[in-house]
Amino acid sequence: EDIQIADNGYFALVEVKGTERGAKASWIRVDLNAHITEYARIKKVESTTLCSMLVFNHERRTSPLDRTQPFASDPNLITYCAESNITLIPIYELYKLCIAVLTDKISVEDARAELKNPGLYKFTEK
Secondary structure (H helix, E strand, O other): OOEEEEEOOEEEEEEEEEOOOOOOOHHHHHHHHHHHHHHHHHHOOOHHHOEEEEEEEOOOOOOHHHOOOOOOOOHHHHHHHHHOOEEEEEHHHHHHHHHHHHOOOOOHHHHHHHHOOOEEOOOOOO
16 A cells, blocks of 8 residues: 555555546555455454545546546446445545645545545535
8 A cells, every 4th residue: 555544543544546547446456455455464453444545646637627437437346445445536536625624614624534435535515
């Protein structure tokens, strides 16, 4: 994994990916799952107790407003992530969340809580 996050009893493994093409299922099914399995084995914890995140910049040479919906052709993958405690975070959605935090439209605590919800993350301004 690229990053490990520990925050008040919460722990997450984070994988970061980028591509000029669309998001890839193998980032989750192969790369991230390998890190989850290995970490759980070493730490002797259940993999389901870990929250994992994939932060990705898909279609990076395309304007964020013109990018396709990630994993749209594989809704079962998004369901799998939701059930496996994995949050999929497109980089543009993370950017919008960061701007909201920096402009005091959302608190740091609320931003953290949003990112802990498994499945495909989409920022919605309140």
